[in-house]
Each structure stands twice: as C-alpha cells, then as structure tokens.
Amino acid sequence: MKKTMIKKVVSMAAIVMTAGIFAGCSTAKTTTKGNQTTGNTIKIGVNMELSGAAAGYGNSQKQGIQLAAAEINKDGGINVNGKKKKIKLIIRDNKTSTNTSASVAAQLVNNDKVAAIVGPATTNAGTAEIPNITKAAVPSVSPSATDPAYTLQKSGKVQPYVFRACYQNNFQGSTAAKFMTNTLKAKRVAVYADNSSDYGTGLAKAFKKAYTGKVVDSQFFTAGDKDFNAVLTSFKSKKIDAIYAPGYYNELGLIIKQARQAGINVPIVGSDGMADPKLAQIAGDQNASKIYYTTPFSDDVAKDNPTAVKFMNKYKARYHQDAPTFSALAYDSVYMIKTAIENEKSADSVKIAKGLANIKDFDGVTGKITMNKNHDPEKPIAIEQLTKGKVSNSFDIK
C-alpha cells in the first residue's frame, strides 16, 4: 500500500515537473524578454521584511514606499510617453528569510507580472532574490542592501537587474575611518560590530582597512542582544579614544546607554543604521552625547534640500512620527523607478532597468544621486553629531 502511494507521488511529481519544463520553454519562446506593462496601471512589487528579525526596518520602508506611491498617484501617476499611468503596489512579506524572499520574488515577477521591484531591505534576502528577477528580466531597487558585492556577479561584472539606493559599505566605513583620524584625532579605537548581518561585519571590515590608527579590540554582538555590559567593561580597561560600532539603532541605543552608565565617555561613531530618532529614545537623551554617525540623510543637510523638506513634512502628516532614514531611502527607490520610466518613456521591465542604470543627478530625499557603473548610487555623505539626544552639528566629509 505504502509503496504504491510513493510510486504515485513520484510519478505525479515527474509529470508536474515535465509540464513545468515545457511550460517554461513555451513562454520563453513566445514572449519577449521582461514584463510588459499593459493597461492603465504600472505594477510595482514590494519584496519586504515585514515580519521576522528585520521587520522594524522593513515596515519603515513600507511606509516610505506607500507614501511615495500615494503621492505619485495623487498627481495622476507616472508619465509614460505622454500617458499618465497610476502605480499599483503589490506588497509581499519575505519574513526576513532568504527562502521566502526567493519565492516572493518569483511570485512577483511570474504571477503578478510586476514591472519593477522595491526591496528587500537586507543584503541576505536581496541576494536570494537575484536569480529569479534576473531570469524574468525585472529590475529591483533595494533601499538598504549595503554589501559591496550585492550588485556584482561572482566574476565582478555588474548584475544587470540589481540596483540600490544606499551607500555600499566600503564608502561609509572609510569615511568613518577618516573622520576618526582627522576630526576626532582618535589613535586607539575599539570596534564593536553587529555580526548578524553583512551590514555590520562589512562596515567593520571596511573601517579596519581604511583606519590608520590602532584597533585595540574588535568584538561582535548579535541583533536582538540586550546586554552589552561584558564587552563594554573590557573596553573600559583598554584605554580607548573612541568606539566604532556599525549596526542598527535598536542595539546601538542600548550600547550607548550601557557604555555611558558604565562610565565610558569616549565618542561612539556608527553608521546610517543609527540615523533614527529611536536611537536617542532608547539610549536616553542624557546618555546620547558625543555620538557620531555617517548618514546620507541628515536633518541639517536636508534643510537646504526642498525634496527632503517636503518628504519630512508629508511623512509626519501621514504617520505622526519623524521620518527614519529607511523610509527616506525607500521613498527614493520608488522615485528612482519613476524617473527611469519617464526617461525611457516606457514601463517595460527591461527598459526600466536601462533607465535605472542611467540615472543622473536625480534629486532625492537622500541627496543628488547618480548611478555609477556598479549600480551604486553616488551621493554626498555627512556625519551628524548628537548632543543630549539632539543633532547638534554636522560635518561634510570630502
């Protein structure tokens, strides 16, 4: 009985698989490459971390994406060769899992037939998505995948359909290293990095490579950790001038709080994952002094940027909170796709990819963006300083 069952299942599977292979052949031959946009809407897929470990970032990004789409639709939509087409968002949760991200991407490009994808937020989920979107020739813009290799193939050639809206790690890490030496005059630095993502480890690596002083200690924490006292106590005994701590605000807020309470008053320098009002809330305003971080989106810089001012006001009106960096990056990602469609005068996925690769002097919330040949955006970088939980100064780093 059991045997026949197994046989049945196997033969069924074989039939389904063969059917699948043939189906694949026929579609590949009959249609042209990529997803065409027909009708009056442009479908944009969102492959995002809405639950699981990175849900905090994913949900901020979702808000940025929805704000951008609502704004564009209110103005009538995207101008595709003289005809205005509205955006239809198809939002799917990848649960912060690489497997789910790959299947969500397949669903978006094959079933939903989206013209472009925004997301995922993390490098890991983003990398998992690449084979499926490349096969379908649909471009994706990740708001926050920072690993230098994310947009590159193994051979070093650029991935034709993979783009991002954020800096890559090497740029941010080396900027922080320069800042340490030139501005803070720090000679002995401890590195304390988030090792649960490529973001933290990548930045730590880039920092150590570029930093000319002495790295006296290098330690790691994991996303979700709450207790950092042990490592901070050992830092305290090592006479350091500063701490470089690349990671996200959830943990960094706690690190700052616990460091200050343990009597460590040296500057703490971090990355754009810290650029969130929540950082000071978690750390406590009285503890958040002598805190520096590299960011594309500083309130100070943003004041001179009308796009950013508009974004921050609208964000506050819609969600009743200050816009975090992740929302700003996601918002820019949607507008980058819009610009690509308008420049190419077409909302077909292959054309959008071409348009994204050619983006030049795009006026984003996070600065003027030009896409370089590795699909990394080139935009200005700033370092913000917090004093008593408020941004007190910002440095332009050349």
Place this chain on the structure above:
Amino acid sequence: METFFQQIINGLSLGSIYALLALGYTMVYGIIKLINFAHGDIYMLGAFWGYYVINVWHFNFISALLSAMLVGAASGVIIEYFAYRPLRRSPRITALITAIGVSFLLENGMSYLFSSNTRDFPQIIKQVNYHIGGVLISNIQILILVTACVLMVLLQLIIKKTKMGRAMRAVSVDPDAAELVGININWTISFTFALGSALAGAAGVLIGLYYNSIDPLMGMTPGIKAFVAAVLGGIGSVPGASVGGFIIGILETFVQSIGLSAYKDAVVYFVLIVILLILPAGIFGKNTKEKV
C-alpha cells in the same frame, strides 16, 4: 581585578533574569513533562503590559510589577487551557510542537497588532550608580537581583510549605496516584502554569526597566537560554533552575570579556550539548532509573 568583579556583577544581573525564566520552564516540565516554548513570549507580554500601564495608567514600579505578574499568570493559564490541556493524553511531541506554535502565534500576533518596532520602556526609577571599591553597580541592578531572589525564595516556600505545593509535587511524581488521593489535577497544573508565568511577567518588567528596550521578539533568545539554564540545573528542579540561570549568565559574560563575543551564544549552546552528553540529569536533577 576591578574589571573581574565588574564582570561578576554584570553576569549576576544577566543571570538573575535567566534564572527567573528558567524557573517557569522547570516547573512546567516537572509537572507535565512539557517544554513550554511559549514561556519566553509570556515574558514579552509582561514587558508590554508594563509598558502599557506605566505609560497610560501611570502605575508606579511595584504596581506595574505586580500587575504584570497577574497578566503573566492569566496568559499562562489561558494558554494551558486552550493549547495544552486538550493534548494532555497525546504523544509528547504533539504538545511540544503546539508549544512552538503558541510561541510563534504570540510573537507574530504582537508584531501584527503593535508593530515590530522597538519601544523605549518608561524609566520610572531613575538610575543611580554606586561605586564600591572601583566596581560600578546601579540601583536597578540591585533591584533586579533582590527581586529575583525574593521571588525565588517565595516560590520555594510555596512549593515546600503549602498544600498547593504539596499537590504540585504529588502530581509531578505520579499524576494518576495523585488523582486517586483526591488531588484536582487540572487545577494543580493551571496553578503551576500561573506561578511560572507570573515569574516570567515579572522578568519582563524588570528587563524593560533595566535595558529600556522592548520588542515582540524579545523573548526568543532569552527564552532559549533560560531553557539551557533549566537543563543545566536539572530540568524539573527548582533550585537547579536558579543556579543554572546564574551559571549561564556568568558564563556568557566571561566568554565576552575574554574577547570571544562573537561566540557567546555558541558557547551557551555548546554547554547544552555537553550537559546532555555527560550529565543528562543536570546538576540537581534526580537520576531516576527507568524500569523496563
């Protein structure tokens, strides 16, 4: 040397949280042989309850702690009634999988209802640091340590000295025989869940106050580490869970202080494997021979 004592303090305050959580695991295991994986999430519920009542109803610390214990107890009883009681006669693996399911339900349910953002816990007690011989200790660390110890002693008294405690011990030895002598099994098991979950609720508020950061997934890692602590101390043994919690806390701290911070979780799980291999009954566990 100062650094060494400072690390001991760090380890003790971390360990007291693990100990409070481990007690819940060990009690439930002792009485119905179920590893209640949802236990870490009750701790999360306690923290969110504390966050809510302090912010909205302006409770002070003591009333927030006590009400979180009540809420923890109530949610423990509800979970037991709906998820585990119908499965009491099913194979153990069924109940275990259900426990994991309940844990996922609580984590993702809370993320869905209240968003997965990290929140800052209201600081109702102002932190004061004391310097004692070069070692820094804060009033909140002392508070956590004292509260944890008081609750553990109280628990021990309930189990050893009260009628209900005697019933719990009886059910844990032999449920059928206990029922024959007139012990209400359902009531006893509910009580055990209430007691263990109340401790988790208290731990939630203490952690919120200490670290100032709560989120719906906060119970996951501490829950698993507390489970390791319970196994280390001998699952089913109440003093064992307390000692196990402190050992795990201090171990984790020392692993980090010697520069192996990247492996701190790995070391804890390695301890679990070693314990299971060489001392499966744990430090205080009874090594009962199984009769065939």
